[in-house]
Amino acid sequence: MKILFSPSEAKSNFTDSNKLSDENLLFPTFFKKRLHIVEKLNSFLENNSSDNLEKFFGIKNSDECARLAKLDILNSSTCKAIQRYSGVAYQYLDFETLNNNQQKWLCKNTIIFSNLFGPLLASDTIPYYRFKQGATIDGFKPELFYKENFSEALDNYIGTDLVIDLRASFYEKFYTLTCKHITMKFIKNGKVVSHWAKAYRGKVLRELSKYQPNSIEEFENINFSGLSIEEIIEKKLKREYIFKIEV
Numbered sequence: 742m743k744i745l746f747s748p749s750e751a752k753s754n755f756t757d758s759n760k761l762s763d764e765n766l767l768f769p770t771f772f773k774k775r776l777h778i779v780e781k782l783n784s785f786l787e788n789n790s791s792d793n794l795e796k797f798f799g800i801k802n803s804d805e806c807a808r809l810a811k812l813d814i815l816n817s818s819t820c821k822a823i824q825r826y827s828g829v830a831y832q833y834l835d836f837e838t839l840n841n842n843q844q845k846w847l848c849k850n851t852i853i854f855s856n857l858f859g860p861l862l863a864s865d866t867i868p869y870y871r872f873k874q875g876a877t878i879d880g881f882k883p884e885l886f887y888k889e890n891f892s893e894a895l896d897n898y899i900g901t902d903l904v905i906d907l908r909a910s911f912y913e914k915f916y917t918l919t920c921k922h923i924t925m926k927f928i929k930n931g932k933v934v935s936h937w938a939k940a941y942r943g944k945v946l947r948e949l950s951k952y953q954p955n956s957i958e959e960f961e962n963i964n965f966s967g968l969s970i971e972e973i974i975e976k977k978l979k980r981e982y983i984f985k986i987e988v
Contacts, residue, residue, distance in 0.1 A: 742955055743899050744851045744946065745853075745906045749828025750799070750873060756818035758866040765819070765866045765929075766858070768894050775858055779814055782857065785878045786810040787967040799873040809871045811853070817868035822853050822861045825869065829936070833943030843950035851946070852895075856913050859887035861894060874911055884914040894914055903955060907942045921978050925958060928971065929986040942967070 758765070763772030785811070786794065794806040819825075836844065848864035855861055856872040872883075895916050904922035906913075927934050927941045927965050934941075945965060954960040957980070961970075965984065972983040 742849075742850050742953070743902045743904045745908050745910045745912075745918075746853045746942070746946065747830065747853055747907070747912050748822075748853055748855050749826040749831055750871070751828040751831075751947065752818075752825050752869055752871075753827045754869055755820050755824055756868075758819045758821075759817050761814070761819060761866075761868055762897065767852070767860060767862045767865055767898075768891065771891065773887075774814065775889050775951075776815075778878075778886065781878050781881060782872070783814070785813065797876055798871050799876075810869065812868075814868050814870050819866035819868045820863050821848065821863060822855070822867050823851065823863035824846060825867055826853070827938040830943035833940045834947050835943075837952060839947070839950055843963060846856070846953050847946070847950045854887075855913045856883060859883070860891055860916065882905060887915050888917070896920075903957070903960070905921060905949070905960070908956075909939075918978065921980065923957070924979055924981045926981060926983050927968070927986055928983060937986075941984075 742986045763769040766772060766775070785797075789797070789810075791803045791806060792809055795801055795803065798806050798809055800806055800809075819892055823834075825829070836847070839847070848862065851862060851863035853861045855867070856874060856876070857870055858867055861867065896919055899920060901920070904918060904920060906918060908921050923987075925942075925945060927938050929937070948963055948965050952959070952963045954963065967987050969986040970982055971985040974981040974983065
């Protein structure tokens with residue numbers, strides 16, 4: 742089983758590990774490629790105006806932008822990626838309240854696509870940083886860089902495992918699945934939800950950690966709270982489940 746998941750712009754300040762290291766990241770031999778992005782970011786932040794920093798971070802606060810621009814990403818303490826992100830999906834996942842077995846399963850099987858660090862296992866340890874979804878570094882797009890350099894490694898890593906893709910559509914730009922996989926869409930009153938999709942992705946991830954399915958049949962037998970299967974659509978390699986929100 743492999744679950745593909747999005748990061749969040751909101752992040753916790755929690756730390757419990759040493760600084761960023763190749764030993765604590767998926768695909769350690771590609772560590773220099775990740776450093777390439779971090780170094781480009783550091784150079785960009787050091788040489789830009791307050792107005793440009795506000796646009797890059799998506800924050801209209803020059804003092805906060807100045808603080809973020811001075812973060813020493815490479816020498817900061819870290820924590821697990823699944824604990825670093827704290828947006829809506831992660832609030833509904835509520836990782837800390839899962840039992841030890843469920844946490845270990847998520848850490849082993851969840852791949853999170855970071856705007857800065859690329860594909861990460863949930864257990865990979867990363868520092869606090871700020872990088873708005875879709876932001877570029879002087880026109881340089883990290884999502885395209887990671888797709889070009891990491892896709893083959895991801896294909897080999899996933900192999901023949903069952904894949905559930907819970908990413909927001911933007912993060913498909915980092916990696917295109919080349920194997921059969923499951924996706925989920927959430928509708929309410931006949932319309933696809935957007936903001937609340939984040940919440941339901943978090944809820945689904947939490948339920949997956951409890952049931953730990955290894956087949957499509959086991960996945961379909963999960964009774965996701967507040968959701969019911971409305972339709973299943975087959976599209977080449979993708980099996981899309983349309984879930985109706987009941988509450």
